[in-house]
Amino acid sequence: MDYxxxxxxxxxxxxxxxxxxxLADFPFESFAEDAGMLKAYIPKEALxxxxxxxxxxxxxxxxxxxxxxxxxxxNWNALWESNFEPVEVDGVCxxxxxxxxxxxxxxxxxxxPKMSFGTGHHATTWLMTAELMKRDLSGLAGLDMGSxxxxxxxxxxxxxxxxxxxxxxxxxxYENCIENIAENGVADxxxxxxxxxxxxxxxxxxFILANINRNILLADMPRYAGALDAGGELLLSGILEADxxxxxxxxxxxxxxxxxxxxxxxxxxxxxxxE
Numbered sequence: 436m437d438y439x440x441x442x443x444x445x446x447x448x449x450x451x452x453x454x455x456x457x458l459a460d461f462p463f464e465s466f467a468e469d470a471g472m473l474k475a476y477i478p479k480e481a482l483x484x485x486x487x488x489x490x491x492x493x494x495x496x497x498x499x500x501x502x503x504x505x506x507x508x509x510n511w512n513a514l515w516e517s518n519f520e521p522v523e524v525d526g527v528c529x530x531x532x533x534x535x536x537x538x539x540x541x542x543x544x545x546x547x548p549k550m551s552f553g554t555g556h557h558a559t560t561w562l563m564t565a566e567l568m569k570r571d572l573s574g575l576a577g578l579d580m581g582s583x584x585x586x587x588x589x590x591x592x593x594x595x596x597x598x599x600x601x602x603x604x605x606x607x608x609y610e611n612c613i614e615n616i617a618e619n620g621v622a623d624x625x626x627x628x629x630x631x632x633x634x635x636x637x638x639x640x641x642f643i644l645a646n647i648n649r650n651i652l653l654a655d656m657p658r659y660a661g662a663l664d665a666g667g668e669l670l671l672s673g674i675l676e677a678d679x680x681x682x683x684x685x686x687x688x689x690x691x692x693x694x695x696x697x698x699x700x701x702x703x704x705x706x707x708x709x710e
Contacts, residue, residue, distance in 0.1 A: 439482050440504045443473040443493065452701040457492055457673050459648050461485045465557060478605075479505065490560040524564045530586060533618065542568065543595055545618045546584050551682040555606040562697055562704035563587050563646050565628070566670055575641035578662065580632065581651070581673070585612035585625060587644050596642075602635065632658045639664055646672040653685055660689035661704040663709045668694070672704040679705045 441463070445451040451473045455466050462481040467474045482503070483487075493501050521531035523540070529538040530546055533547035537543050567587065579588035582601035591599050601612050601672050609629040616625040628634050632655045643659050645652055652671055659669055669691060671682060681691045682705055691707040 437479040438506045441475040443501045444706040445473045453566050527568050557703040558699040563672050578643045580639045580645040581647035585615045588625045589619050592621045599625050604631050642668045648673045649678045676703045
């Protein structure tokens with residue numbers, strides 16, 4: 436699958452956060468800010484149906500000079516390989532590429548991202564990993580929804596989870612997850628699943644992780660609530676701090692109690708528990 440990188444010039448981090456929130460209403464899958472430029476990534480096919488609306492939104496916000504760059508899969512992979520620096524999470528977990536040395540201490544997670552989102556570099560993956568590192572998941576069955584590279588599923592089983600279903604709609608993510616769970620020696624406890632939220636019908640979990648985007652989380656939350664065991668936790672990210680109120684209101688109507696949140700660079704992870 437080919438992706439398109441939308442480059443949007445921004446004045447500062449505050450503006451970058453606002454534009455990110457606006458773009459999150461479209462099928463952009465990940466965001467990064469670098470030297471006054473917000474980079475937003477979207478599958479090439481998905482852009483066809485929303486490009487005019489995106490351009491109108493940016494123009495209405497007074498932003499000029501945005502550009503679109505097609506990224507071929509091979510070039511994307513080479514870029515990741517050349518720039519993937521190890522990520523340290525709260526000093527207790529390191530997420531690294533296979534060609535980086537293993538850490539001296541803490542949990543070691545090896546990821547080759549390829550096209551998939553979930554390397555630990557983005558604040559939302561970092562936040563979700565930090566929350567998992569606080570928990571004893573021994574014996575629990577879990578779901579990693581929108582699993583990308585499978586990084587969160589891998590962390591969860593290394594924290595004791597008995598089994599995790601790693602579900603993603605992207606075929607590249609599915610293949611990459613298979614590679615990464617094998618690399619980390621957890622293929623017997625993580626099951627990659629190619630599909631959307633309908634793939635979890637009839638399944639039940641002690642915890643659910645969903646690092647996607649606000650609109651998908653709001654739409655799919657009833658499915659998460661229905662699949663979550665009583666007393667189980669739902670960890671949501673892929674959202675800005677300002678999105679938490681809407682998610683909490685939605686969760687309350689589904690019997691999910693807000694337990695707290697943590698933020699990083701304007702992004703948030705929100706934790707809910709089924710009554």
